[in-house]
Amino acid sequence: MPKITFIENDGTEHVVEAEVGLSVMEAAVRNMVPGIDADCGGACACATCHVYVDEAWRDKTGKPEAMEESMLDFAYEPKENSRLSCQITVSEALDGLVVRLPEFQG
Template sequence: MAKIKYIEFDGREHEIEVKNGLSVMEGAVRHNVPGIDADCGGACACATCHVYVDEDFLDVTGRPSAMEESMLDFAENVQPNSRLSCQIRVSDDLDGLIVRLPENQH
């Protein structure tokens, strides 16, 4: 299990323990974190779970796959640390992960 901090665009924080094997998106949805819409339910078929991964965790979360990169083309304000949270699997290595949410997911 890993503690993950989700920071909304306005600065509100949600620190949640997420079970290993779930995605960062699933942790947010199960705990009603505002700002992660997850319209496709985690199938990497939309970009409504876009997050900015804290710089300290970029190596741990890894690089986006080609499919994820193509879906990020539909997200707004993509940055080098942008990821789709449905594609980040939770493990003990992600304990302390911080993800920031964009202003909107459309």
């Protein structure tokens, strides 16, 4: 299974194994990664699963669709590499993915 590293704002790392086909958000929730609230359950209707994709992984995770772009407007301190983790599907190509969590979800 692909491994994903979630890095909290304070630098604490959580490496989880993620089942192919799940979203990065689902992998975080199933592994109790703190800082991924996922209030809408992955419906792209909130911004509480916001992450910053490590620069080395931006091409592999793709760009946000229009709906995700709209929701990112509600995220805390969005950046060029911001994504909603509910919109990134785990694949073998994402083995080693690194994402950073914002200071808080909002």
